[in-house]
Amino acid sequence: MPQKMLKFVDVPRGMPEKRAAEARRGDFDEIYREYAAAKAEEQSSRCSQCGVPYCQTHCPLHNNIPDWLKLTAEGRLEEAYAVSQATNTFPEICGRICPQDRLCEGNCVIEQSGHGTVTIGAVEKYITDTAWEEGWVKPAAPRVERPESVGIIGAGPGGLAAADMLRRRGFQVTVYDRYDRAGGLMIYGIPGFKLEKDVVMRRNKLLEDGGVTFELGKDIGVDIAFQELREKHDAILIATGVYKSRDLGGPGAGLPGILKALDYLTASNKTGFGDTVAEFESGELNANGKKVVVIGGGDTAMDCVRTAIRQGASSVKCLYRRDRANMPGSQREVANAEEEGVEFVWLSAPKGFVGDDRANGVRVAKMRLGAPDVTGRQTPEEIEGADYTEPADIIIKALGFDPEDLPKLWDVEGLDVTRWGTIKTDHRTHETALDGVFAAGDIVRGASLVVWAIRDGREAADAIAAKLDARASVVAAE
Template sequence: MLKFVSLSREMPEKRPANLRAQDFHEIYREFAAQKAEEQASRCSQCGVPYCQSHCPLHNNIPDWLRLTAQGRLEEAYEISQATNTFPEICGRICPQDRLCEGNCVIEQSGHGTVTIGSVEKYITDMAWENGWVKPGRPMVERSESVGIIGAGPGGLAAADRLRRAGVQVTVYDRYDRAGGLLTYGIPGFKLEKPVVMQRIEQLEQAGVKFVMNCKVGEDLSFDAIRGQHDSVLIATGVYKARDLQAPGVGAKGIVAALDYLTASNRKSFGDDVPEYDSGELNAAGKRVVVIGGGDTAMDCLRTAIRQGATSVKCLYRRDKANMPGSQRETQNAEEEGVDFVWLTAPKGFTGGEYVEGVMVQRMRLGAPDQSGRQMPELIEGADYVEPAELVIQALGFEPEAIPTLWGVPELAVTRWGTIKADFKTHATSLPGVYAAGDIVRGASLVVWAIRDGREAADSILAWLAQPASVAAE
């Protein structure tokens, strides 16, 4: 260990931009065993591991780095799996530059961070390859059952934890495949779909039941689900797109980011996607403009490149230093041919039935707001029109009006429309009903949803263990 002075930081080899932009395969190659051990040995094993404290799951990162450096990969995987339900997914899509790696002690000392995410991906992929990953079948079956609404990362993490404890678990989801945004929202070049499907298959092998194509409030009432189970977890995520209010916004060719990404991911599964085949949700041969600066915007930009767009531009109202998305993803997009137009914002759209361009306002950064970020200010007289045949709005997501849609007005929500749940226990205003993930905290990271799901599962287990008279209060 402690080789960070003599060994420089290295990432796995990245496929050339001109080649990776032609397909949806992941862009990083695997570490070789020797290279993974070398990079893991750079960990300083510091007394206060900021990488661990800045990880939402508080993964025991120094421990599994040390074991990897020693070639003890199965033990490294067991340590990683102990705190993280899906380490192979987090190793691929977590913004490590903002979390663990961004707070690495040797990064702060100028030696370059340990490549934590890549090592995590390596040891978990090796675990799958060698058969060390086993379904979480319980030692003893219990009679209690829990219904989970939402098969995204939060719901699946809770399902895994509950099933290992012997509880009977049924997951309900609106889509035809489980995984939520892992399946339909994140492109394959960041997270190849077999990686997600193998986890879902393992949950099924462990005894988790999935009820797919089930829209709560339409196909099955919320009260019916409550009646079938001893406890219910709401983990629906947030899917309602924020719309831009501007002249011409209703023109054809202006689409929501999630609709666009879902169509592309469905196509990768071999599904029949009429909206893609017709060109409505396909960037091939088009000038594309993406509005937004988060990770979803990066996914749309890089997807459009792979679909064969003639040009791909990103409009963002602040500068590069103030982007909310991962700097690593921004760099990948730039390498692949995306043109970032900083300090710009749309004020409307040109064209008639079909969009022909975006009316763009130029901005400058003014005084900081209450969060410390500089506020964009309009530059008068600097407007112009950016030609476009496809405009993708990636402005974030909002919660759906669940109490209204599900007919449960007694389910308390916040002023933002998210479900009001206890910060520690994730209990809602309804007895025996819990909520976790984005539907509580708003659109956030997958790793936070996993943490919430695990915590909610623990709270449900504690609630189920209470006497019936206490639980009913």
């Protein structure tokens, strides 16, 4: 077979076609087209097949990226899919929403040499979308059914990844979630233009077809007691994520018209499903025709500004206290937002809010970057006397998320938490201080990426299986 790889010198980087900004402003469809087979093979052939693949090293799942790129370049897509899904429960989701510019693609060797990174995320998406079309994606079919049951609290990426891994080993798995649809932030937090919802829903159905049971609309501590779950199941995995929005003080902080990012995004996504959301219908959570100001510089802020554009906002501005180079969100997302009409106001921090019965503006302090802090990032410093008021009809706080107080909400003793409110676990096993109770994902590591939650969920599943295997061995010996 002729050499298919190392073509990065002759073949330029080529992303899938991106829909025109004016067209995509009017809907919530994904903005990138699918690769054609020839284009996917061409772009995969640019991989240098390095001896030390930094793309794989910097992927939280350590996906075997060079191998599935080579297989794609050779047209061996079913094998490429098998390699891809061996380490990743949701490769088509990671291909869409992972910040590849900060992870695999950002550390690609040919990117560092100036040739432009391999389009890893787009190829990953193409491989798995093709696998679905061709019927290569199969539900779990364990060789042996196990009697032990595992209860998983939280139907986000960590919980679903664990459910898949445990079910494939034959364990009886029940997933509990407070929402009416499984998927967590993949369903109600991330907008459709980054992750169309049928992509998540078909994964949920695959899990059901493989024997995973879902108990949705069940709020632990309200509808079901935590202790009841412990008595019902042989092991418990807590994978609730973190949903408590970080607040912002200052004068006028309690005025109507100041929204939490998750409330805003959830209303938009529910409306996209065809649900009736009273706050959206009333205009409270609807940006149509309004001046919108979003406070924050992470991926959630990018989701909010781009959602507001699609809802028909008259203007959308994003305030961030550092400059573009120091923002935590994906630079690719910033570029997409700018194309769609979002204005970024760098080195700007809110000092308070103005308005009488309702907020109608943000009092903004202009900032400059001073000396680096302990993390190495320059610390924002206020420029005295440079305050101004930014008019707004809707103000959205996208400042990140903190964990809820689960021991209090669930009325459980012995579930230790850190000073940040995250659950304490043995980092080797993901087990908490309570015997047989494990935890994984954001509720342990703090607000993070979907790909990290998937890794944690898979690791926790391995640890749960090992514990239940050990118990079974003791019983058999007796």
